[in-house]
Amino acid sequence: MQNKGLITVFAVLFGLVSIYQLSFTFVASKVESNAKDFARSKYSENEPHLREAAEARYLDSVGVDPVFLGIDYNTAKEKELNKGLDLKGGINVILEVSVKDILKGLANHTKDAAFNQALEQATELQKTSQDTYLESFFKAFEALPGENNLASPDIFFNKNLEDAINPTMTNAQVKPIIERKIDESITSAFEVLRKRIDKFGVTQPNIQRLGKSARILVELPGAKDVSRVRKLLQSTAQLEFWDVYKFDEMAGFLQAADSRAGEIETAKKDNVAVLDTVSTKADTTEVEEDDVSKLLGGQDVKDTIVEDNKANPILSRMVALGNQGGPVIATFRLKDTATINGYLRMPQIRSLLPTDMRYAKFVWGLPVAAPQLKGEETTGLYALKSNRDDVPPLGGSVVVDARQEYDQMSRVVVSMQMNGQGAKIWEQMTGDAYQNQSQIAIVLDDIVYSAPGVTSGPIAGGRSQISGDFTVNQGQDLANVLRAGKLPASAEIVQAEVVGPTLGHEAINSGMMSFGIALIVVLLWMIGYYGRAGVFADIALLVNLLFIFGILAGLGAVLTLPGIAGIVLTIGMSVDANVLIFERIKEELAKGKAQKDAIKDGFSNALSSILDANITTGLTGLILLVFGTGPIQGFATTLLIGIATALFTAIFVTRLFIEAYTHKGRPLACSTPITKNLFTNVNIEFLKKRKVAYILSSVLILISVISLFTKGLNQGVDFVGGRTYTVRFAKDVNSAKIQDELIATFGSAEAKTYGGDNQLKITTKYKVEETGTEVDEEIEHMLYNTLKTDLPADMTYEKFVGDEEGKSFGRMEYYKVSPTIADNIKRDSFWAVLGALLVMFLYILLRFRRWQFGLGAVVAIFHDVLIVLGVFSLTYSFMPFNMEIDQSFIAAILTVVGYSLNDTVIIFDRIREYFGEHPGWKLNRVIDVALNSTLGRTLNTSFTTLIVLLSMFLFGAESIRGLLFAIIVGIVVGTYSSLFIATPIMYDTVKRKRVEDLIDKKKEEEVVLEA
Structure with missing residues (x-):
């Protein structure tokens, strides 16, 4: 091998750089582990928020202290290997x-x-x-x-x-x-x-x-x-400052509006049209304090909750009236605000407003818990002095700075500083409010945060303050959005994924365990099959893994569960390259060549097949990277990096060890006594069995197509839209019973066991067209109330949806996709699969210069994809794991496409090679011998890859089990199709062409050799 010294230096330097990049991850993990131990020593498991705060304090205190080679925690945290949401928990929208x-x-x-x-x-x-x-x-x-x-x-x-x-x-x-x-x-x-x-x-x-x-x-x-x-x-951060009507000015309207709403409800009941002239307008004069109580028949309204009734649909929902001279008109339950809004928007009711108040704009204040309602949230109704254009006297664009502070009572407030123009208007507004003894409402996104009065004259300088019973986080967030500025338009969440930290830790544990098992099995298998050569392959494989993780850390790429699956798949590919090399070395040794020449020719002859196989898989990875999103891009990233590092380690690192070992003439058999003659005398007549294979495949495809048209596929929310929740219970539950209860609540829903019998994956399309925080929270409340009887007795709604670390039960994961996004995902997935097939066909056509080769490969790919789809269609209703058709499934299909083509290309390479080496052979003999000669490699690679995937499938995370199952089925079917579909199709199309064009048998053979 030329440039051996240069390659050795490069490999060593690359390894050291990879170790250095990964050292940041080890430093960050060590410090965070120390922080957790410190928090555990201070607080019990029942104090998760205090533990979290203690961890944060610890990390802040040691952030700049050197830990290893001068690396401190803050630096390490910035450069550590990024973990995706499925491994760390978090939010993706x-x-x-x-x-x-x-x-x-x-x-x-x-x-x-x-x-x-x-x-x-x-x-x-x-x-x-x-x-x-x-x-x-x-x-x-x-x-x-x-x-x-x-x-x-x-x-x-x-x-x-x-x-x-x-x-x-x-x-x-x-x-x-x-x-x-x-x-x-x-x-x-x-x-x-x-x-x-x-x-x-x-x-x-x-x-x-x-x-x-x-x-x-x-x-x-x-x-x-x-x-x-x-x-x-x-939050659009639409900050506005409005003059506000007092309770005294609006009390008469409220009473009249209630009466008119009662007439409307009565008319609805009696199916009578309601005219705007039914009632006279409200008396617009201010009411006295004694008259206020008469609004509810003289009762003490401030502590009274009157049941809903049709005669007084507004007042019957009221919790309390506002105070004389105050800005709050009345207080209502939060859940009733939509109903009250509906009444206040009615033209028949707005017509009751006096002429000078006809542009009044009704808004709500911040929700607060009401003790008399057992903590149920209530909110106050305000009336802003709006105008025809609904433009406030002062807008939030004048705010140049905002920060969270504390007032004299140690309450959290947000202080704002306005520019010169804003300061001038603010001084005028506060002056008018002081003179009229009125209030100014500070409104953010149509919610009144506070409506203070002005007690000491006009406020100069443009400085103001927002108060509203905030927590520190709320104050910081409010200051943050005001300082960052408002959004130019509303922004709706059309796709969301929430993964609790508990699921993230479980995913890491299961992923690492399955990864470790797979790695150990492959390492032992290579030694058991190839002896000392297998040891060298194992070293190259470990170096490959070091390079992959080092590159991921250096690039700042995100490691996800599908990404781990991609790394595991590269293990199989790395093994495949070494298997090809060792099998070729064994063939050269069998021809009687000297060991040095056999090693040289083995590497040389295997190179073409290795490159073809990895290029086809790499093209698949590129398509996934372009069309995929989130975790699928993580899968594609690790796959592409793995392909590059696997090529380098298999071709160069393995050879460095082999040549160093054989330098002084030591023998290297590339086998063990048990495997020495395995597959050497195999002589299967594959082409004679092609008709049986055609019949078998036709039956399988027919069954698949019938099932796809009749039963269909279990399309996930990625493709149809909806919301999916992973919910864990304290005990095993009956999924069918819970599904019936959910259907009663949502109209349509599905509940399937997900992992253990105490965990369900719940999917609903209820209000799938609607977006917004309110809708999400409404559905989560409905879900909680439906599942409440099966949850632990002490689990409140807040605990159910909370995502604190170490959480054992409740909503563990949440995923939402709007129909628009779902259509886009479906479209992109279709083009990804179609693009992959087209790219593969063109590559085969360019590589082998005969359309028959491309046709055979593409027919085999269609065959594999249809059968995998058929298996999913036939079995999704009873399989004990998730078999939804989603983005991960598309990644699996494209992986199957790449793997199947990988197999086929290696066989085609050998057929092309034998065309040149044996010009006197018939076409069928060339193909059968080529198939037999690659059988050892085909079965060996398929077996090792399946072992790796089965380990991930059995011991890995539940969320990627469907993806792995699809790849496992695809590898089995793809190995079969490479032997019995792709090559026979190529043979039959070549044969028919030659028989039609040629009469002389000898001429036919000569033309075949030109292929």
């Missing part, structure tokens, strides 16, 4: 910025009928279209009757866009300008979110815009407070 909101803003919230009709039609089109929202809007706008112009003064020719758009422009000229403005707005949203995330306090956060779409991926490994993250990400 995809947010979609509302292009609809941005378009409304660009059009200055126009009332133009054509514009707003196009928006609504675009929203409908998005339910079935793969276009972007903007493309749907343009299509809907152009489809409207008449000549509608985007550049009209009523739409985009306004003060926002007058520098870019003029009224003489055509729609075609306006479109690219709007596209650019939309892109700028989404980029702005990305920057706002990035600033918020940077201050959130988790290590190694990841935020990235997905291509040029309106979607933004946010990954927060280790984050536990789901509600806090949702609010942080979805």
Whole structure:
């Protein structure tokens, strides 16, 4: 081997760099382990929050202390090997910025009928279209009757866009300008979110815009407070300062509104139309304190809860009235706010407002727990002094700084500093409020955080304060979003994944155990089969693993469970390369060559097959990397890195050890006494058995197709949308019984045993079209209430959805996909599989220069994919593990495609080689001998790979069991198809062509040799 010294130096340096990169992970793990021990010594298991705080204090105190080779914890934490959510726990969401909101803003919230009709039609089109929202809007706008112009003064020719758009422009000229403005707005949203995330306090956060779409991926490994993250990400931070009506000014309206609502409900019951003129308008004069109590018939309303009734639908829901002179009109249960909003939006009820109050805007305050309602949350109703355009006197854009502080009573507050313009308006507003003895409501995203009065005259300097009974975290988050700025449009969570830290630790433990078992089995197998040569292969394999983990750490890549599966698969590939080399060395030795020449020729002859096999698998990995997301990209990343390092270690590192060992003439048999003559005298006539194989495969494919058309596949939420929850119980539960209860609650739901009998995977499509924090929390409450009887007696809702470390029961994992995202995932998956097949065919065509080879390979791939799909279709209803068709399954299918092609290419390589070596042989003999000569390698590689995968399947994490099962089935079927489908198909198409074109047998053989 030339340049042996250079390769040795490179391998050693690469190994040292890998060890150095991994040292950061070891340092971080050691310090964190010490922190956990410290926290355990201070607090018991029943004090998880105190333990967490103690850990944080410990890590802060030792953050800059050198631990190993001058590396401190803070540095190590930044450079450690990143673990994905499935290994560490945390939150992963995809947010979609509302292009609809941005378009409304660009059009200055126009009332133009054509514009707003196009928006609504675009929203409908998005339910079935793969276009972007903007493309749907343009299509809907152009489809409207008449000549509608985007550049009209009523739409985009306004003060926002007058520098870019003029009224003489055509729609075609306006479109690219709007596209650019939309892109700028989404980029702005990305920057706002990035600033918020940077201050959130988790290590190694990841935020990235997905291509040029309106979607933004946010990954927060280790984050536990789901509600806090949702609010942080979805809050538009629309800060507004409003003058507010007092209770005295609104009490009369409240009473009149209740009466009118009662009339409406009675009319509904009697099926009578309600006219706006049924009641007179409310008396607009201020009410005296004694009159306030009369609103509920003289009862003490402040501690009274009146049952809901049709005659008084508003007041019967009220918990308490507001105070004389205060800004709160009344207090209601949080769960009743949607109902009250419905009444207050009715034209019949809004018509009761006096003329000078007709633009009043009703909003709610922060929820608080009510002791008289056993802790149930209540909230206050406010009325803002709005106007025709709903524009506040002062907006949040004037805020230049915000920070969490403490007031004189040691309560958490948020202090704000305004710019010069804001300070001037604020001084005017506070002066008016002081003079009128009124309040100013500080409103964030239509929630009143506080409505203080002004007691000491106008406030100069632009400094103000928000109070609202905040926790420290709430105060920090509020200051964070105000400082980062507001989102240019609302952002909805369209895909979300929440993994509790307990599941993450369990995944690490099971993943490492299965990985260790697989590795030990493979190492022992190689020694048992190839003797001392197997030892050298094992050393190369361990070096390969060191390189893989070192590169992952150095690149800052994220290690996930599918990523571990990808590494395990590279073990099989690394073994495959060494198997090819050792089998070729054995063949050269059998020909009587000297050992040195046999080793040289063995490596040389195996190189072509090794490269072909790894290139095909690498192409599969590239397709996965391009089309996949999240964990699938992790799988593809480790697969691609593994291919590169496996090639280097198998071709160069193994050879360094072999040549060093045989340098002084020591023999190396590449076998043991038991395996020496294994597969050497095999003479199976494969082509004669092809008709039986065709019949068997046809039957299997027919059964698969029938099952796919009749029973179908168990499509996961990735492809159809919905919400999935992993729930763990304290005892074994009956999944069928719980499923019936869930169906009664949600209308449609599925509950399947997931792992042990005390753990279920629950899927529902209830309100799948709706997004938002409120909907998510509503469904989680419904889920908790349905499962409550099977959960531990002391498990509250907060404990059920909480994600503290060491949690034993409750909701352990959560996954949501909106239908729009599901359609995109399905589309990308289709193109990924189709693209893989096309790329493989083209590679085979270019590599072997005959379409018959490509046809045989592609037919075999279709055969393997159909049978794997058929197995999943036939068995998903009774298999004891998850067999949903999701992104992981697509990764498995493409892995099967790569593996099957890997096998086929090695056989085709040997056939091509024998064409040149034996020009006098018939075509069928060439093929049968080639198949027999590669049989040892085919079975050996399949066996070792299956051992590795079976270990992961039996002992690994539940979440990737379906992926592994698909690959296991695919490898078995792929090994069979390489021998009995791909090669026979190639033979039959070549044979028919030659028989048609040639009469002379000798000529036929000569033409075949040209292949």
